[in-house]
Amino acid sequence: MALLEVENLKVEFPTRRGVLTAVDNVSFSVEQGEILGVVGESGAGKSMTGAAVIGLLEPPGRIGGGQIRLDGKRIDNLSPDEMRRIRGRHIGAVFQDPLTSLNPLFTVGEQLVETIRTHLPMSAAEARKRAIEWLAEVGIPAPDMRIDQYPHQFSGGMRQRVVIALALCAEPRLIIADEPTTALDVSVQAQIIGLLKRICRERNAAAILVTHDMGVIAETADRVAVMYAGRLAEIGPVARVLQNPSHPYTAGLMGSIPRVGPRPDRLIQIEGSMPRLTDIPGGCAFNPRCPKAFAQCHRVRPELRPVADGAAACLLYDGVTQ
Amino acid sequence: MSDTSFTGRLRSFADSDLFYSFRRSRTTVVAAVALTLLFVGAVFAPLIAPHNPFDIANLNLLDSELPPSWLEGGNPAYWLGTDTQARDVLSSILYGLRISLFVGFASVILAAVLGVFLGLLGGFVGGIVDAVIMRVADVLLSFPAILVALLINGVMRGILPANQHESAAILVLVLAIGLTNWVQYARTVRGSTLVERQREYVQAARTIGVGRLRIMLTHILPNVLGPVLVIGTINLGMAVLTEATLSFLGVGMPATQPSLGTLIRVGNEYLFSGIWWVVIFPSATLAVLVLAVNLIGDWLRDALNPKLR
Amino acid sequence: MTDAPNATAGAPLLQVKGLKKHFAMSKPFLNRLLEGGETQTVKAVDGLDLEIPRGKTLSLVGESGCGKSTVARLIMGLSNPTGGRIVFDGTDISRAPAGQPAAIRRRMQMIFQDPYASLNPRWRVGDIIAEPLRTYGLCETREAERREVDRLLEFVGLNAKDGDKFPHEFSGGQRQRISIARAISTKPEFLVCDEPTSALDVSVQAQILNLMREMQRELGLTYLFISHDLAVVNFMSDWIGVMYLGRLVEVSPAAELFANPRHPYTRLLLDTIPDLDMSKRDRQPVAGEVPNPINPPTGCHFHPRCPLANDRCRREAPALRVYDGDARASCHAAEEGRDATAIAAQVPVARPHQAAV
Numbered sequence: 010m011a012l013l014e015v016e017n018l019k020v021e022f023p024t025r026r027g028v029l030t031a032v033d034n035v036s037f038s039v040e041q042g043e044i045l046g047v048v049g050e051s052g053a054g055k056s057m058t059g060a061a062v063i064g065l066l067e068p069p070g071r072i073g074g075g076q077i078r079l080d081g082k083r084i085d086n087l088s089p090d091e092m093r094r095i096r097g098r099h100i101g102a103v104f105q106d107p108l109t110s111l112n113p114l115f116t117v118g119e120q121l122v123e124t125i126r127t128h129l130p131m132s133a134a135e136a137r138k139r140a141i142e143w144l145a146e147v148g149i150p151a152p153d154m155r156i157d158q159y160p161h162q163f164s165g166g167m168r169q170r171v172v173i174a175l176a177l178c179a180e181p182r183l184i185i186a187d188e189p190t191t192a193l194d195v196s197v198q199a200q201i202i203g204l205l206k207r208i209c210r211e212r213n214a215a216a217i218l219v220t221h222d223m224g225v226i227a228e229t230a231d232r233v234a235v236m237y238a239g240r241l242a243e244i245g246p247v248a249r250v251l252q253n254p255s256h257p258y259t260a261g262l263m264g265s266i267p268r269v270g271p272r273p274d275r276l277i278q279i280e281g282s283m284p285r286l287t288d289i290p291g292g293c294a295f296n297p298r299c300p301k302a303f304a305q306c307h308r309v310r311p312e313l314r315p316v317a318d319g320a321a322a323c324l325l326y327d328g329v330t331q
Numbered sequence: 332m333s334d335t336s337f338t339g340r341l342r343s344f345a346d347s348d349l350f351y352s353f354r355r356s357r358t359t360v361v362a363a364v365a366l367t368l369l370f371v372g373a374v375f376a377p378l379i380a381p382h383n384p385f386d387i388a389n390l391n392l393l394d395s396e397l398p399p400s401w402l403e404g405g406n407p408a409y410w411l412g413t414d415t416q417a418r419d420v421l422s423s424i425l426y427g428l429r430i431s432l433f434v435g436f437a438s439v440i441l442a443a444v445l446g447v448f449l450g451l452l453g454g455f456v457g458g459i460v461d462a463v464i465m466r467v468a469d470v471l472l473s474f475p476a477i478l479v480a481l482l483i484n485g486v487m488r489g490i491l492p493a494n495q496h497e498s499a500a501i502l503v504l505v506l507a508i509g510l511t512n513w514v515q516y517a518r519t520v521r522g523s524t525l526v527e528r529q530r531e532y533v534q535a536a537r538t539i540g541v542g543r544l545r546i547m548l549t550h551i552l553p554n555v556l557g558p559v560l561v562i563g564t565i566n567l568g569m570a571v572l573t574e575a576t577l578s579f580l581g582v583g584m585p586a587t588q589p590s591l592g593t594l595i596r597v598g599n600e601y602l603f604s605g606i607w608w609v610v611i612f613p614s615a616t617l618a619v620l621v622l623a624v625n626l627i628g629d630w631l632r633d634a635l636n637p638k639l640r
Numbered sequence: 641m642t643d644a645p646n647a648t649a650g651a652p653l654l655q656v657k658g659l660k661k662h663f664a665m666s667k668p669f670l671n672r673l674l675e676g677g678e679t680q681t682v683k684a685v686d687g688l689d690l691e692i693p694r695g696k697t698l699s700l701v702g703e704s705g706c707g708k709s710t711v712a713r714l715i716m717g718l719s720n721p722t723g724g725r726i727v728f729d730g731t732d733i734s735r736a737p738a739g740q741p742a743a744i745r746r747r748m749q750m751i752f753q754d755p756y757a758s759l760n761p762r763w764r765v766g767d768i769i770a771e772p773l774r775t776y777g778l779c780e781t782r783e784a785e786r787r788e789v790d791r792l793l794e795f796v797g798l799n800a801k802d803g804d805k806f807p808h809e810f811s812g813g814q815r816q817r818i819s820i821a822r823a824i825s826t827k828p829e830f831l832v833c834d835e836p837t838s839a840l841d842v843s844v845q846a847q848i849l850n851l852m853r854e855m856q857r858e859l860g861l862t863y864l865f866i867s868h869d870l871a872v873v874n875f876m877s878d879w880i881g882v883m884y885l886g887r888l889v890e891v892s893p894a895a896e897l898f899a900n901p902r903h904p905y906t907r908l909l910l911d912t913i914p915d916l917d918m919s920k921r922d923r924q925p926v927a928g929e930v931p932n933p934i935n936p937p938t939g940c941h942f943h944p945r946c947p948l949a950n951d952r953c954r955r956e957a958p959a960l961r962v963y964d965g966d967a968r969a970s971c972h973a974a975e976e977g978r979d980a981t982a983i984a985a986q987v988p989v990a991r992p993h994q995a996a997v
Binding site: 051164166196197222223225228251252262263272273274275276277279282 | 811813849
């Protein structure tokens with residue numbers, strides 16, 4: 010059984026103009042110890058998906074349908090108290106901005122110890138020792154001295170390491186990381202994703218890595234889910250999806266990324282832009298921009314069908330006559 | 332989406348989030364209705380008021396000190412009763428409202444124009460100009476508003492010859508209150524100006540070669556006016572109250588051109604001699620006016636706050 | 641293209657010599673008097689030399705605190721240099737504030753990073769694009785102005801009717817197109833682009849980069865392109881300059897930089913380019929982060945993070961020297977020939993670009 014199962018997840022926003030669907034019928038699973046990348050452009054719904062799993066959807070957003078199961082037990086319908094117990098102990102989180110993820114008024118040690126003692130039975134002294142070990146683990150030099158420092162005394166990359174320690178110190182089996190490296194310099198990005206990958210492997214922790222950066226996915230993830238306009242376009246092993254994508258959107262995305270090497274005259278570009286939530290086209294959401302669209306694409310919304318070693322939601326694989 | 336005709340604009344306003352939030356808040360709608368009634372009454376006072384209380388020739392002293400019409404001894408011609416000099420209370424209120432509202436609006440407009448200009452100047456130019464403006468503002472803020480208004484009032488009276496005091500009273504009041512209240516506008520606008528000045532559209536204008544004054548007026552000003560409307564609305568209530576206080580203290584509108592505050596002062600002397608209606612009705616009107624303005628100001632502030640949406 | 645005065649074939653359009661920008665970061669005077677403390681300066685730009693040939697693109701890359709955005713602002717006149725010279729087409733504009741003198745500044749325009757902040761939210765798009773036309777009096781009548789605005793909108797891939805709308809009705813990519821339309825309205829020769837696609841999604845970035853390359857071909861533009869993304873810079877540039885803590889550590893023709901990086905920092909940056917072709921090479925990320933610009937390391941700023949640092953590197957700041965292939969780098973190790981092993985261990989980067997669809 011997979012560690013996390015998300016089935017037909019729907020996230021909605023009631024507005025005075027009607028209900029907007031930010032995540033529409035998304036299903037995937039995450040195995041123990043696996044890193045799943047969720048990639049998409051702005052507005053694709055990837056952050057919402059991560060937020061729904063960890064139960065941190067901002068109202069008026071709400072889960073409008075589907076199920077989320079951790080170890081076979083449903084977690085989408087828990088009370089806030091129950092969800093709070095799950096967070097930290099079973100699911101950890103790393104967010105984009107290390108500056109706002111840490112409380113500026115408490116030392117790093119106090120925050121670590123608080124998290125450890127909330128979820129694990131330990132004395133204060135033991136928790137402090139564990140916290141120092143964690144700081145060393147995430148690569149902070151002189152951890153026994155830095156444990157008593159405040160967040161503002163750390164640099165950006167160091168802070169993000171502390172955040173990773175905070176996410177993992179209660180020993181959860183799943184981490185949700187939402188754009189963990191976007192706010193950092195490129196040289197630090199490489200260090201942080203290396204750290205995340207190593208720690209997850211060592212502890213056999215699974216991770217859902219939400220990002221818009223294909224490069225981060227290529228370096229870190231085992232499988233990748235590509236989202237478009239709130240829907241899942243394609244999912245599969247990272248190497249295959251990136252080099253031989255099944256869905257035309259993924260292909261367009263990979264083509265438009267500039268590479269190192271002899272420079273082409275033009276980058277491959279997808280015309281137009283992702284539709285707003287209020288204006289999603291009928292049928293396949295990508296059809297107005299798709300170079301391979303045919304008549305049925307305007308009418309029929311494709312289901313996720315197995316393709317090669319993954320799945321794609323595209324009528325090309327539906328057996329529908331073109 | 333951008334239909335710029337009048338009906339088009341009206342329709343897009345009716346459809347807007349602002350109007351929607353207005354309709355949904357019942358207190359605000361009631362307050363708006365009340366305010367509109369008071370406003371209409373004040374503007375059309377000469378047409379609506381059953382009597383002209385300042386036309387001495389028409390006063391019938393036999394009609395003085397009549398109670399409101401629904402009480403024993405009342406006269407339906409004088410709906411809310413009359414005062415010691417046979418002036419109809421209702422008419423006095425309507426004319427008084429006129430003056431209160433005029434002083435209120437005029438002083439708010441004066442304060443807003445002065446405050447926005449000084450705030451914009453200080454924020455954009457910076458340096459010693461900004462320092463001077465802000466120190467003056469700080470000094471003004473450390474005194475209670477009434478004291479400052481009294482001070483300005485006293486100075487103006489000192490300047491003007493005695494026979495002009497009464498006719499200039501309304502102008503003096505507007506100046507006194509306006510020159511006291513500009514500080515809040517200035518501070519808010521200065522803060523917003525400091526922020527907007529760093530933004531890239533201002534830098535883009537500089538690279539294009541647009542002159543500094545033009546940038547200040549055409550680029551920054553439209554973007555800092557937002558909070559000014561909210562401050563102005565809440566300020567209106569305060570301005571009306573300040574005028575009423577000054578008139579109550581005897582240094583505002585004279586009895587020959589009474590505002591609501593003057594009416595309250597004059598009527599106060601007779602409160603315990605039994606003719607309560609002379610002070611209660613003007614007080615109630617003043618209270619309703621200020622309450623309605625404050626409620627609308629509160630709603631506007633929340634409705635226009637992007638973070639609460 | 642306008643016939644520029646002083647133009648000699650081969651003379652660079654923009655030249656920068658010894659450009660310096662220092663910011664005073666001391667505590668207020670009273671504090672220094674009472675607490676004792678020194679005057680501190682941040683040397684945001686510390687002696688920069690650049691040349692951009694006409695019709696070509698020079699890119700500046702670097703991480704936070706390297707000073708590349710400051711260079712852009714200095715060149716455009718948004719900030720005054722503390723030292724050095726900026727020469728545009730033979731004319732010294734070092735002291736000229738933005739917009740002055742009009743005859744020169746009209747030929748230089750800028751595109752900004754944030755598509756949401758670079759357009760005045762209260763102005764209609766048509767007015768935003770027309771503002772430079774009005775400032776320089778380039779159109780005689782309102783109709784001529786309107787026609788020109790429509791033409792510019794269509795040129796950047798938008799609709800003439802979009803001129804009546806407000807910026808918030810457009811997406812990030814469309815807003816950058818509006819910024820571009822505004823920038824080219826005065827028919828400039830030189831465009832400074834400060835991270836124009838960093839805030840955009842990858843598919844939108846491709847559209848904007850394609851548009852900019854096309855514009856360069858059609859209008860003969862010269863670009864100074866600022867970015868932190870080496871892959872983007874590879875697509876756009878003829879020359880690439882790498883900056884670290886206010887200094888130019890390497891500047892080379894693009895192909896040469898990727899094939900033969902001379903400076904260890906350049907190699908570090910190249911190493912961070914994600915491996916989208918999944919060749920699974922073994923990456924060892926270099927430790928450390930960019931240090932605080934207020935107290936930079938002595939000598940060569942990069943020495944704490946450099947695998948080739950020696951004593952000389954700690955004491956003496958290296959000078960920019962020319963190497964084969966017209967590459968220039970400021971590195972003692974390169975000068976002394978100590979970097980041979982480092983080059984051998986470096987990743988082969990010249991891979992053929994595959995069309996994906």
